[in-house]
Amino acid sequence: MNTADLFRPLRGFASRNLGLKGIALALAVVAWWFVAGESKVLVSFTIPLEIRNVPKEMTITNKAERQVEVRLSGPSSLLSGMRPSEISAAVDLAAGHPGRQYFTLDDRSVKIPPGIKVQRIYPSSIEVILEGTERRMVAVAARIGGGAAVRKRVAKVEIDPPSVEVEALPEEFARMPVIYTEEVLPDQTDREYSAIARVETREPHAKIVGNPNVRVKIQFRN
Numbered sequence: 001m002n003t004a005d006l007f008r009p010l011r012g013f014a015s016r017n018l019g020l021k022g023i024a025l026a027l028a029v030v031a032w033w034f035v036a037g038e039s040k041v042l043v044s045f046t047i048p049l050e051i052r053n054v055p056k057e058m059t060i061t062n063k064a065e066r067q068v069e070v071r072l073s074g075p076s077s078l079l080s081g082m083r084p085s086e087i088s089a090a091v092d093l094a095a096g097h098p099g100r101q102y103f104t105l106d107d108r109s110v111k112i113p114p115g116i117k118v119q120r121i122y123p124s125s126i127e128v129i130l131e132g133t134e135r136r137m138v139a140v141a142a143r144i145g146g147g148a149a150v151r152k153r154v155a156k157v158e159i160d161p162p163s164v165e166v167e168a169l170p171e172e173f174a175r176m177p178v179i180y181t182e183e184v185l186p187d188q189t190d191r192e193y194s195a196i197a198r199v200e201t202r203e204p205h206a207k208i209v210g211n212p213n214v215r216v217k218i219q220f221r222n
Contacts, residue, residue: 041076042119044069045084049105053094055130059169059205062129068105074116087112091126100129134170135209137163139178140199142216145185153189156219164199164214168206176203184216193218 049068054060068089072079088111091103102125107118140159144151159181166179181197194217199208 039076040073041079042071042073043079043082044071045082045087046070047084047087047089049126050088050090051128052090052092055093055096057133057135057167058096058098058130059133059167060128061131061169061205062100062127064128065123065126069120069122070110070118071120071122072112072116073119078113078115082113082116089121093128093130096128096130098130098132100127102127131169131205133167133205134173135165135167136173138166138173138176139163140214141178141180142197142218143180143183144218145183146189150186150189153220154218155221158217158219160215160217164212165209166201166206167209168201168203172203172206176201176206181214181216184218186218186220189220191220193220 046067046069049066051060051064051066070087070089072082072087089105089109091105091109093103096103104125105121105123107121110118110121112118140161140163142157142159144154144157164179166173166176168176179199179201181199184195184197186193186195194215196213197216199212199214201207
């Protein structure tokens, strides 16, 4: 087999459907010309800032920025119908350390649709103060609703589990020797009442580790 025989199938493939290939090429050229020649615009959006990867056993203690203004540029056909929900911004605190520090926001912090560029982010950095937290077991008490008449009839309250693990700043534990459930409102007081209740924390940086729900059993006097 000579060289001409080898390339004959390729020439045949290239010669088929020339009309369709020509139309496709023309459409591609027109589309490129339309996008390239379209006027560019600038649009600004204010979007939420997601804070990711707070280091373990640390918490943010300052009022860190939670919104940013993003200025975008691109073809008017893309930006004219864009919604803020199509844009997201995030800052990664994985490399954070205890104390005050600043994290830079740049175009890598923003996710946008293709064909659009980030021109500006304001603020360009955010201040974050990180402080170390501790974990301790804290006793749980039930908050019983229904008024004084109901509470006077209570003979015994059992909580399972009787304590939960809490993560908080060291000084916050001094203000919460016990933590309370959400209000439990018995619908009858003539026999034992049982309900699942969520444990709540009132300190700003305290959070329940694991399952925040406990079972509350209330026994009433006869």
